[in-house]
Amino acid sequence: MLEERLASVRHRIHQACQAAGRDPAHVNLLAVSKLQPAQAVRQAQEAGQQAFGENYVQEALDKMAALADLRGATEWHLIGPLQSNKTRAVAEAFDWVHSVDRLKIAQRLSDQRPAQLPPLNVCLQVNISGEASKSGLPPEEVAQVATAVAVLPRLRLRGLMSIPEPAQGLHALQAPHRALRLLLQDLNQRGLALDTLSMGMSDDLEAAVAEGSTMVRVGTAIFGARPTHAA
Ligand SMILES: *Cc1c(COP(=O)(O)O)cnc(C)c1O
Numbered sequence: 001m002l003e004e005r006l007a008s009v010r011h012r013i014h015q016a017c018q019a020a021g022r023d024p025a026h027v028n029l030l031a032v033s034k035l036q037p038a039q040a041v042r043q044a045q046e047a048g049q050q051a052f053g054e055n056y057v058q059e060a061l062d063k064m065a066a067l068a069d070l071r072g073a074t075e076w077h078l079i080g081p082l083q084s085n086k087t088r089a090v091a092e093a094f095d096w097v098h099s100v101d102r103l104k105i106a107q108r109l110s111d112q113r114p115a116q117l118p119p120l121n122v123c124l125q126v127n128i129s130g131e132a133s134k135s136g137l138p139p140e141e142v143a144q145v146a147t148a149v150a151v152l153p154r155l156r157l158r159g160l161m162s163i164p165e166p167a168q169g170l171h172a173l174q175a176p177h178r179a180l181r182l183l184l185q186d187l188n189q190r191g192l193a194l195d196t197l198s199m200g201m202s203d204d205l206e207a208a209v210a211e212g213s214t215m216v217r218v219g220t221a222i223f224g225a226r227p228t229h230a231a
Helices: 002-020 038-046 057-066 068-073 084-093 103-112 139-150 170-189 205-210
Strands: 028-032 051-054 075-078 096-100 120-126 155-162 196-198 215-218
Touching (some): 002 028, 002 038, 038 068, 057 068, 057 084, 096 103, 103 120, 103 139, 103 155, 139 170, 155 170, 170 196
Parallel strands (some): 028 051, 120 155
């Protein structure tokens, strides 16, 4: 079940890489386990999955505690909105944060990242479709914020993340992913050495891989439909 779905997602990534002439080793799979029980994460880990994405800080901390025995074999990524009052817990517990959308949040994470841990990997979240309701930096502000975040001592700026608005058809699905890729390219041309494009989910991972995604965030296609309440 879960094992088969995981294998099928890996197969889709593989096929998408082949179609795009890309090396599958350059596309990481982040298993999005929000609202799924710790036991499902354990099962996925036993099936060879290492990186897990969570949206809600307290739920993630509870799950990490329940899976403390796997800490060395798992990597935890925060992909949901992050409020200032939660930055300390995140800086202390996570390996990555994909949803940094303000310099102030980045500064707090850097200040609060414990000295004995490696720098926290971060991506800037970009509101690539320009939706008024969506979080994320407007594309025109990304270069300025990235330049400031890149020098924070306890963070390692890795790249950009986006959640495009839903669309139909490969072409429409690819457009926002292409825009994010060009934005990353622009930052690299300005001298930032960024290696991560966090884009693509269950329904659009092929389009994202075609446009250069290096990390797809897949929930439903691995774990099945999400329960409406955390277990
Ligand atoms: C829930 C979520 C995903 C996974 O979505 P699926 O459609 O279940 O694959 C990916 N990224 C973010 C930011 C999410 O909140």
